[in-house]
Amino acid sequence: MKFFLSLLFSCLFGQLAVAQTVPAKSTPVTKPTKPITPAAVDSLQVEYVRTQPDAELWLQPGDRLQVRVKARTGLKVSLWNQHPLQELPAAQNKGQAGLYVGNYVIQPGDKLANLNVPVLVDDTTDVYPYTVFSTSSKVTLLNPAQALYGFTQSKNAYMNYGLGEDRLGGAKMGFLDSLVRVQINGKVGRDYRIRLSNTLNAYIPVQQVRLEATPSTYTGESLTSSWSVSGDSARGKYDYVRVAVGQRLPYTSYMDVDPARIIVDIYGAVSNTNWMTLHRTLREVKNVQYQQIASDVYRVIIDLKHPQAWGYSVGYQGTSLVVKVKRQPPKLKLKHLTIAIDAGHGGTSTGATGKTGIPEKDITLKISLLLQKELQKKGATVLMTRTTDSTFDTSERVRMLKKTLPDLLVSIHVNSAGRPEVKGTSTYYRHLAFRPLSQALYEEVLKLDLKEFGNIGGFNFALNAPTEFPNALVETAFASNPEDEQRLINPQFQEDMAKQIRKGVERFLKETRKRK
Template sequence: MKHVSRLILQTLIAIVVPLWASSQAFIRLSQPSREQTNVSTARQFIAGRTCTGCKVTINNEKVYVYSTGTFAVKKELTEGSNTFTIVAEDDNGKTYTKNITWYYAPVPPPRVTSTFRIDFMEISPKGNLEMSVGDTLHIKMKGYPGARATWFNNVPLRELPASQTGGVAGYYTGMYVLQPSDSLLNGKIQVRLHNGSETAILNSTYRYSMMPHGIPLMGRTIDNMTYLTSVAEGDRLGPDKIGYLDKDVLLHVIGRQGDYFKVRLSSNRTAFIPEALVDTEIPQESPAVSIVSDAKVWGDDKADYVSVELSDKLPYTSTQTVSPGKIIVDIHGAYAEQGISSVLQGTREINGVQWQQPAHDVFRMAISLKHAPWGYQIYYEGNRITVKVKRVPENLSLRGLVIGVDAGHGGSNMGSVGLTGVYEKTLTLNLALQLKTALEREGASVIMTRTTEKFVANEDRLSLFRRANPDLLLSIHLNSSGNPVDVSGTATYYKHPFCEPLNAAIHRRLLETGLNDFKNNGDFNFILNNPTEFPDALIETLFISNPGDEEEILNPQFQQELINKIILGLKDYLKMAEGR
């Protein structure tokens, strides 16, 4: 306990030191980052910091300054030059002045191409592609209107009516389904525009090739941290993950987009997987549908289980429902004959299993539970796939539970930065340490990703918790937005349906602090939201980018209130679970 108290004190010092601002007037701006800036949007923000107790005016208008010395205002620019004079005045009447200028030029609306040329083209899917027969390419091109446009294999493009393109003529569109006779030798695709004797040509940015016909490319996953995604592109969190696979799962590669393989899971389902996570240096053979055999449903002193024997390690996907409690696992490339046993042997949480065949090559386990799911793990032992179902804890109080607590960011990964200059990584560590102390006071055991100021890779955090398999996981973060004026509040994030009740319970309690509501948000792609082994919650306590929220989080009393509300939210969740 003394060690944790010392760590909390050290992080508090790291938080407070940036606030020891000089009593003399100064101005440090976070937005804009330069004194002169060219912009194409009218709405801009002036946000920064001055000395605590200083007064601030912008073009002689008073600006509210928070107790931390921060301020943020919104400005609507007029076209052309917009200059703002910011003046800070300290208690002694001394002033500091900073001038900033935005040059605002709105993005011009699309116009009809007046000379004979091609302005641009967009082909989707995007990126360097390796494709298979039956894949579809889509194109959109803008150029001189009223001409004849062609692309792949001289297939014509259709010019869209101006009524569908904002009144601007000259947009052409088309699609092409790849045929066995097509040959793409890692080349670029040309689009051509013809107008009498004139021809304009534009080459694609990316290159395209075909997978060899008739020779399936098979691969196996390299470890149990391998994951499938629904697409090959994504936002800052990466492509949307479908789920994790065990080691040595057999995959049929049917294409490549950038650094991702496209794989066929079953006849009507494809997915993507990072190329580095698949070993294709294996004996190659045509994929075959596996016949399901030897089903078992049983329980022991630790968990309940459902398993079936297959002829190989096949890919799988899963989802859940909360009411009624159910886990649904689809095994792709598998077929079940009649007469599979669903007899329960000593199960405590599983109260029934239905074997289903939603497609001719997809075998489904529909596992009915007595409660809402508390987590599950899917793995292989040989070619036997097993779903290990976690039971609801017998004692639904914090005492005796094992809870994972993740202090977001750390080390070189600073996270977001507040207007005071405080780092998100510092605040998350401080809050996580306080949460650890509060949970241990309630009798829980706590597993931390970090207790000091250091870098921990997200993949290592995920691996730690999947190995430790806690009863619950809480990841502590602070949100951030480019809009420091209008965007604020507390939020929780989850991915899987069975995690919604935990997040909702915590979110309801956090709103009691008086913070604005930034919602309880589902289907979120954060890495620690992806495991199915335990209920998890990503707690974005508030917006560090908002000066009002930042003022709150720098108050030790408010930090303690946040921790108390998280504890109450956990207790609410456990009480709800007990009543189900």
């Protein structure tokens, strides 16, 4: 293997994907033994030679380098002249012949630095020698003995489970504080793959990580120490769980229900926690404990006093991990609370449009302004993400909300579907602990005699992502359905919708009071 790699890469490659014709397969010489004519290349009908995914790749031993070639049917195609690619039966490729696929498992000792990988294509006639193409994107092989580390650059560095993409972006695993040291064990295009534990990786955008200048043998694994668990003064809004970790290690977290809990997993931490001090100032944190759930995963478990969680955030103070736990507001009435309303879209983001051409951004703003009045009438303090037709990026909205920290957030949108017959109302949540808010909203909005589209969970929408406060998205109705649209643009319906959303929030508060 190494022979071929060094031979091919040092002698022939290092250029971008260019078809090159080389001499007979067995002898590593540089002069062609037969004349090369363009016809040889043309007759192969090579459309593309790609890695899968077709992006810059950093791989380590054990990873698979997958390659796809589209060319004429019946050829002999191989990766590095050693690993044959198989032509898929046409039936497995939408009836098209000539798709060759294969992969190579990276072995320890394989070396490759930012190069296009050679793929050999042979027409099997022996009239022409084989022709070498190279993948359109470059591949680098990492040496695990010299691990790469980096630091997160901002407080909003997010991790994804995988590389999936749709209109909502990849499924998010969670956010990291700044200056968290992460081990990079791969790269796919614009994302680094980072190692969380022996069994768990995550993906993080390249621009969110600053690489350490040189590879390091310093792993950053760390022993935890004692905890301090305390709260604000009686009138304050938060309790704090402080865990001395020794370094800013990566973590993931979530809220569990029944019982209401906050779980934080710290990767690379090993327990040396010999005590935890709980102070009398605590109002929301009932109990704390930890589990070493794997040799490299330390789990922080925080039991809450109330069945309804009001949110939390995780970050570092120095090298102590701090879980800031929002206390349930003592008075669950609108007049004691700050409610945030997010009018979907705005400015250049017009959102959905139906037959009438009235954009979603106008409808969401009207309903939001009416809802603002509804809530203010009941004495609530209302926070609006926008009150005019202005452009306001969703990530900017999230940043603003994480700064202002309302007690609760409702985001308002208008739905759209490819099929015009699809109609109805729906509400959405991302975190299970916040489902009750979305359910209460759903119950009240349905009273407008809209069709049930559903209460939808795990929704990977930016404004459902914050863990700091209960939040829900209301997709009022479908702009793409003529009947729904007629209602959406009707001022009376907009007023009714605002009223029902206000009632939904009140219903959530009432039900939460009862759950105490």
